[in-house]
Amino acid sequence: MQRFVARIEILCNAEKRCPKSLGYTYEKSMDFCYLVHGQWLNWFTAQGVCAGERGQLVKVDTMEKLIYLNSSVTDNTKNYWTGANDQVIEGTFEWRDGTVLANDNEVWGLNQPDDWGGEDCCEIKPALGWKIQDDNCGSTLWFICEYVVLY
Numbered sequence: 001m002q003r004f005v006a007r008i009e010i011l012c013n014a015e016k017r018c019p020k021s022l023g024y025t026y027e028k029s030m031d032f033c034y035l036v037h038g039q040w041l042n043w044f045t046a047q048g049v050c051a052g053e054r055g056q057l058v059k060v061d062t063m064e065k066l067i068y069l070n071s072s073v074t075d076n077t078k079n080y081w082t083g084a085n086d087q088v089i090e091g092t093f094e095w096r097d098g099t100v101l102a103n104d105n106e107v108w109g110l111n112q113p114d115d116w117g118g119e120d121c122c123e124i125k126p127a128l129g130w131k132i133q134d135d136n137c138g139s140t141l142w143f144i145c146e147y148v149v150l151y
């Protein structure tokens with residue numbers, strides 16, 4: 001019973017734990033805490049910035065979350081790093097938590113992923129219908145961090 005009560009308290013505090021002082025926004029419907037960074041960084045450096053904020057590059061594995069993010073990322077001239085990458089196994093895109101982004105997930109843009117010229121990191125690309133594609137990890141893009149509540 002003690003453990004159950006503690007768990008409920010932590011869940012209720014998820015919003016409170018979202019670091020709004022760093023500029024993060026909390027979206028209650030998805031229990032989602034995120035920040036769009038307007039800095040041009042390669043994927044690795046961007047992931048490091050997110051980790052420094054106790055987060056990770058954003059996980060966007062549902063259309064609901066992609067559409068929500070697109071409504072808050074209004075600059076359609078920028079592409080935005082997400083966490084998915086196939087650096088470990090070519091063609092298998094994983095998020096930071098080890099889950100896989102299936103190649104038939106509807107968040108992928110048309111004809112993506114295509115590994116064009118060796119692309120291992122995924123971005124949200126407005127010019128591609130606001131969907132996801134793989135890009136060169138060394139490209140410098142804006143990026144989105146997701147705060148991870150550690151239970």
Ligand SMILES: [Ca+2]
Nearest residue numbers: 086115119120
């Ligand atoms: Ca690749």
Ligand SMILES: [Ca+2]
Nearest residue numbers: 114115133134
């Ligand atoms: Ca691509």
